[in-house]
Amino acid sequence: MVTSGKISFNPTNPDLETVRQIVFERLRRDERDWHQLDRTGEGFAPYVEYAGQNQMDWQNGRNRLAFLAEEMFWQLVVEGILTPGWNSDNLNLPWFHITQFGREVLASTEPQPYDPTAYLKRLQERVANPDPTVMAYLAEGLETLRKGNLVASTVMLGIAAERVFLLLCESLEAALANAGEKATFAKLLARFSMKPKLDWVHNKIQQVQKQSSAGFPDNATIMIVAIYDLMRSQRNELGHPRELPPRVKREDAFVNLQIFPRYYETAEETRKFLLSNPV
Template sequence: MTPPTALNIRETLLRAIEEQSPRSPIDSSLQSGSILQAAARALGAAFNTELEQALLTQWHELFRTGYLAWGFNIANPNPPFCHVTDRGRAALERLSHDPANPSGYLRHLNSAAHLNPVATSYISEALDCYVSSSHKAAAVMVGAAAESLVIELRDLLLERLRSADQTLPRNLDDWRVKTILNSLRSYFDSVQRQFPEKLREEYESYWSAFTQQIRATRNEAGHPTSVQPIEPEAVHASLLIFPELAKLANKLRDWVATNVR
C-alpha cells in the first residue's frame, strides 16, 4: 500500500476538523486528541510511528500557518482545547477545492481542465507556497502557471494561422505576456461571432477578468514598489480563479484547433 503523502495527511486532518467542529454553542469543543485519533484511524496509522509523526507534523503546520489556535475560551485557554481561526473557517467552507487543501484543489482542477506540464509544475508550487503562508511566492507561481496557459494558446494559434497562410495578428509572436494577451484578445474579439454561444458568453464575461486579476496580483508580488505584503485574500482569489481560467483556455484552444485552418 502506498504511504499517504503530506498533502493526503493534511486533507485527512482538515476533514476530521470539519467533522468535529462545533455547530452550536452546546456542541463539544475541539480537542487535539479526538481530532488526531480520527485522522490516525482514517490513515491507518496505528502502530506506525513514522506515519504518526508525519500526522503530527501536519497538525503543527496548521497551527503555525494560522488555521488553528490553542484554547477554546478564557476558561479553557490551553491544550488539548483548540479552535478554528477565521482563516481556517474560510478554508473549511469550500474544503473540497480550497487551496488550503491542495489534494482537493488539484482534483478539482484536473476535473475542470487539462494542464501542460509547465503549468502543472507552477500551480503545484503555488499551492506549496500558499499553505506555507509564503503569499508573495504563491502569487508569482500562480501567475506563471496562468502565463504558461496563455503562451500555449498563443503558440497553437500561431501554428494554425501560419499553416493556413493567414495574416498574423500584430505582436502575436512577441515574447512579452501582456503584449501576447492584448494580441490574443484582439484576435478573439474579431472572431468571437464564430464561437458557439456558450463559449462566446464565457469569453466575453471572464477572459479579461481572469487574466487581469491573476496578472495584477502576480505583478504586485513580482515587481514590488513597497514593503507591504501581498494580501492572502488576493492570492486566495487568484488560486480559486485559476481552474476557471484553465477551463476557458482549454475551450479556446479546442476552438482554435478545430476552426483555424
C-alpha cells in the same frame, strides 16, 4: 483514496497529505465538538478506514494517525487555519480552535488550495494532459501559500497563468485564417510586452464570440482575458523593485488559486476549438 465514505490510511506507508485530508474532513464534520488534540486517535474513526487484517493492525493505525495528526496540527497553525486555545478558560494546548480564516477555508468549495493533493488531482480531471511547466509553477504556488509566503505564491501563480495564456496565443496564431491578421499577431508574439498581446487576443475572442461559434466557450472573454490580466498585473507589481515592501492579503492569494483551474480549463476548451476551427 476514499472508500465507503471514509479515507484510506496505511500506517506502514503514511502520507502526510492523506493525514491532511483526514484532519480537514474531521474539522468540517466535527467542528462543534472537536476542540482538543486527539492523543488516542479514536475520534478519527468515522472518517478513516485503516489498512490491516486485525485489531492490532487497526490500533497501530490509530496510534500512527494520532501522532501524524499532531504534526499536521502545527502545519495548520502556521497556515493560519488553527490556533491554540478554545475559550477564555482554556487558552492553551491541548485545546485549539478554528480561526476566522480557517472557517473560510473549510467552508470554501473546491478546488481547495490548502489541500494541494486534491487540488491538483481535481485540476487534472478538468484539464486533459496539463502542461508540465504550468503544473510545476502551480505546485510551487500552492506550497508557498501554505508556508505563508504570499508574495512568492502570487508570483508563481502569475507565471503559471502566463504560460497558459502563451499556449493559447500559439493555438490562436495557428488558427488565424486571415494572412494579414496572422502576420500582425506573429509580430506581437515576437515581442516581450504582454499588454499588446492581451489586447489583441481580447478583441479577437470577442469577435469569435459574436459569431456564436458552436463549441466556443461562452465565458472565454471573462475567464481568459480578464482573469489573466488580473494575475498579470499582480505579478508585475510584485516582481519588480519598488520603494515599499510588497504586500499580499492571504485571502487574495487564496481566491486567485481557487479561480485558476477554471481559467485554465476555459483556455484549454478554447485551444481545443481552435484546433479544428479556423478563425
